[in-house]
Amino acid sequence: MxxxxxxxxxxxxxxxxxxxxxxxxxxxxxxxxxxxxxxxxxxxxxxxxxxxxxxxxxxxxxxxxxxxxxxxxxxxxxxxxxxxxxxxxxxxxxxxxxxxxxxxxxxxxxxxxxxxxxxxxxxxxxxQFHAQHARVRELVAAGAIGDLRGVQVNFTFNLEKSLSDFRHGTLETGGGSLYDLGCYCVHVIRSLLGEPDRVATVARFAGPNDAEMSAAAVLGYDNGAKAGFDCGMDAVARHVYEVYGTDGTIRVPKAFVPQVDGDGPIEIVDAEGHTTTEHVTSFQYPNGVAHFADCVLRTRAPDYTPENVLANMRVLDACIESVTTSRIVELEKH
Structure with a gap:
């Protein structure tokens, strides 16, 4: 164009x-x-x-x-x-x-x-269009926390009383916290550790539609890395992830929900427990919209490719399968 x-x-x-x-x-x-x-x-x-x-x-x-x-x-x-x-x-x-x-x-x-x-x-x-996440990946690549060992993600908010919300529907209709929040958790884990080899997930079902109100998952990697997340529509608001390695931890306490002032703090904790905090200001929704519009205008593929979208859904599928079968689910290589 x-x-x-x-x-x-x-x-x-x-x-x-x-x-x-x-x-x-x-x-x-x-x-x-x-x-x-x-x-x-x-x-x-x-x-x-x-x-x-x-x-x-x-x-x-x-x-x-x-x-x-x-x-x-x-x-x-x-x-x-x-x-x-x-x-x-x-x-x-x-x-x-x-x-x-x-x-x-x-x-x-x-x-x-x-x-x-x-x-x-x-x-x-x-x-992902908030610049704090690119900064986290830069810190990891630079060895700020040593060799990467794992990722933990928490994303919850309380929607328990809002029964008319479509997210209170069954898994078959796209309701539940895994679809609404777990997709974020899976995405941030994959962005740091790559594709998992297996998944185990448990969930709590409640309400008139027996909706999946909360879930917790463990993602295993053949290289020894580990990741976990919990997501839920039945608890106090939390949207944080933590990346840990042999020499320290990186914590992102405002990971997913947009901040009015664009603030994106990053806490780097060394092996002795000393904390350094960086602040990255960025506005994820305007950035994401502008990126997609630019791709349309320039006829180029978005940075978040369709292949990446599909890979994220495959892991989410495995989480849901694990919930419904009460088994560890092995992911196929693609």
Missing amino acids: SRASINWGVLGAAEIAREHTIPAILAAENSRAYALASRRGVPEERVEHFGSEIGYGDYDKLLADPLVDAVYLPLPNDLHAEWTIKAAHAGKHVLCEKPAALNAGQTAEAIAACAATGVLYMEAMMY
Whole structure:
């Protein structure tokens, strides 16, 4: 494209879109908040409030609009693959809210549809666009904590009383903490340790839909590295990860949830227990939106590739399989 910005269409007015992604589109210089669609209709005042130029009461009508270059999909999890494929067939580039789909098979189908129609695809795993995570990887590569031994991740918040939220649905419909939060935990572990060889997971089910409210997993590596995470919708807010090695620890206490001031502290603890804190200021949602828009404008692949998205889903599949079978699940090599 020879233009300086792309026109975004947003399918659905979910909370994540209202609070984070639409404001990010408005903030990104290479993005234009063009259209918003909701099946319940989009009142003119809502379109104006979110800075869009046009509102649709039907997703298909938005996809048929020739002025829409790319769509953001914040729909319920069980609709992600379906509408990614529909958007691809309409010739729209796709930024799909995580998780990409309900399993690796659906994810592969969605990615294949985008590849076949020549549109770009990226899962909206936006935390990774905060610069603190690149800094953590730099520190590890530089030997700041010696030889890397493992990663621990904690990501919880309390949604136990909000029974109407779709995340209280069954695993079959994309509900539960593994889909909502575990995908982040898996991603950060993979970004530091690579692909695990086996997974063991346990979970707590509760509520009228017997939803998976919380889970804990151990990821094993043939090279001896170890990782673990817990995620949940039934506990106090925690979003932290810790990377440990032979000579120290790196702790990221504000790992996933965007901070208004962009603050991303990194705590480096040496073998004697002395702590040094670095602060990295970055804004993950505007960065992620601007990155995807730049990829569209320059016709280049996103840094978070479809292959990486699919690999993340394979591990999440293994976690869910382990929960449902009460067994350790071995991952196939790809």
